[in-house]
Amino acid sequence: MTETSATDPRVVPLEAFGSADLAVVGGKAANLGELLRAGLPVPPGFVVTTDAYAAAAERSGLAELLADPAVRPADLRAAIEAVDVPSDLRDAIAAAYAGLGSGVPVAVRSSATAEDLPGAAFAGQQDTYLNVIGPDAVVDAVRRCWASLWTDRAVSYRSDRSVDQAEVRIAVVVQAMVASETAGVMFTADPVSGTRDRVVVDAGAGLGEAVVSGLVTPDHYALDRDGRLLDWTPGRGEVVVLAEAGGGVRHEAGDAARAATSGEPLLDRAALAALARLAGTIADHFGRPQDIEWAIAAGRVWILQARPMTALPPETPPLNRIQRLQASILTEYLPVRPYPMDVTTTVEHGPAAMMAQIGRHYGIRGMFEDIVREEDGVAVQILPSQPRPSLKTLASIGQLIRRIRTLRPATWSEDPRQTMFLAEVAALEALDLSTLSWRELIAVPTRALAAQDYCRDLRVDYLPGAAAALVKVVLPVTILGRRSLIPDLLGGVRTRTQEANDALARLADEVRADPDLRVALTGPDLDGALAALRIDSRFGGFVGRVDDFLAEFGRRETTSPLLVSAPTLAESPGIVLGVVLAAVEQPPRDGEAVSRSAEALSRLLAHPRLRRSPRRQALMRRRVQRAREAVALREDTHFYFTAAVPTLRGAILEIGRRLHDAGLLTAPSDVFHLRWEEVAAIGDPTAIRPANADSLRDRIRRRTARRAELGGVPMIDTRRVFPAAGGGDAVVTGTPACSGTVTAVARIVGSTDDFSRLGDGEILVCPYTNPAWTPLFQRAAAVVVDSGSIASHAAIVAREYGIPAVMGTGSGTTAIVDGETVTVDGTCGCVTRAAR
Known part of the structure; x- marks a missing residue:
């Protein structure tokens, strides 16, 4: 410790600190101190501790300002910037700066107490000042770093991660500048795939600011842990950031930048090997993957910063064919990260659990079991399981045969268990949740989930017959060489989903025929438009029919049947109206799928082996009809399976409201951050012990921050x-789901909020679909989906509408540019850019 730090504890050499000193020097300085202590090449420097900032904040009246909800971040910044730095602190900073050398250029960086942590990197949220020269300039840069704690972006970032704004502090790191010829960042794991054996x-070229701030397309190297080069992508060298002689930096572009990069790799093998060695040492020291800033000057490598990698995808091991099939279904059913409440209700007891129970019924273990891995209550990874048949599987063959012979899929809705299920759903919907006692309310979700057992039992009994009926069509049609007819043969089936689509089409016809109604529905706020229609007597009939639709079909999910956290269609009339308006621009297609099915059957029966035998034709007609009944069974039982979800969701939201009223939650929706067992264990929200209440709130804060960190991270490596097929010049490839070729404009539709973006005759490119998306297929020329398989919702609907479809591209929404013209080949399962 230098003499300066001994006399003023607010300005201390960097090497005096380590990971235990976070509260004093913030995350960045604590990590750099650790590296210095470990003997790693970190430029020398000192820290202006959080105590110095705290004194400045007190003088500025920051606490009083924070107590006023009307105060803006700009007001907070101005208050800090207006504070005079005391003379004794100025002297201490000047002395420490002199200790680095006479007039040495330094980098002045912020180091907040909520920065460079495992759950929140805060990368770029506070300011950095490079090539600062002179004591007065250093003091001024320190003050500006303090103020940058209150930039709009930093305040918003902390808010998203539930960081207490009043508790955060900031230290400032001052280090000797490295006048680097080459600089950048490196990761000790692949930030895209999560692979841990890569650097x-x-x-x-120049200072690392160009790379860190995204000003330049850098050289990109992939190395193994030993530093061997696996891949290199050259950068474009658009900008070089260089230090100015008198302080500050300049940006050079054009010829200077190109000369600096010259099209050759910036780093030779020796430099890459040195970086890889340092990367391994730093990752091992901290015990987890690291995000590291580095610089090379005069052949020497310097480490400028190291922080834990955040938003690192889970590492997905190789998957076999069965696991890939399961994963393709799960990525469709879990298009967004489930909340803890989702995982412990609809994920553990919903459709996936039903498939697991059906598998166990027939002696198959591991089918769709334990499909989500959690960390501290936050879902981090999808885990496709490995089904394992057992001796019970052989023993159940007799049961299967008996069910196939005796239970016809067309009769499932007449089963008494379906009647009992609908009666239970009606009883649940009749509950007035707001009047129930806490004990009665807590019992409702369990009852709603138990109602799904009726659907499970029906599927156990009737699905074998459905599967057999499909095999009896698919197998002989394939043998006859007419496999391409199968999608149309099984299309146009009358289902509850088709009835919903027909109802939407009738609403669209009504809007199409009434210009005043169409004008009334113009605008982005469709929920508000519907509210306005309710008080306009001219549109009472239309509003009544919308309400009828919501009453009949509003139980359906808007995102996934596995997510109770997402609103239902009944809660989202704006989505329904958006679908209606999307259909208004399209002419009706009534009967198209049915007519294609009839035509496909005629073509099949015209096959010579069938045409010569009326008996065989009659048998094939019956088989096709049974197969169509099987398709209806699959679709309709899925429709009813979610019938109890609105009550389940309503009860959970009512629970959240009561917990909020008791002061336990900031907002009622925070209840979704809790696991069901955590809520069920609350005996009385108004009498909860303070320690238990604090623990509950802390859990929600941690999970909120973790979910914010993982916001853009996939739960499985798609x-x-x-896996990409050999697609030649294809932008993306996937599973062929409906044949045909279309060239048109690609439109990225990320969610139901984007429905209006799809124009007539454009190609729908989306991450997933569910029944709420079906009317979009009337407008689309083709469909390309990131997730799903040939049996998924999007594939079935595409075949009904006869539009080319490619499923399971994995990256269609990111690889395809919104608005570009592409060619979708649904026969080979590939998408290419159209020739210009």
């Missing part, structure tokens, strides 16, 4: 699920 290096 990924991005490099640019490249493992949907």
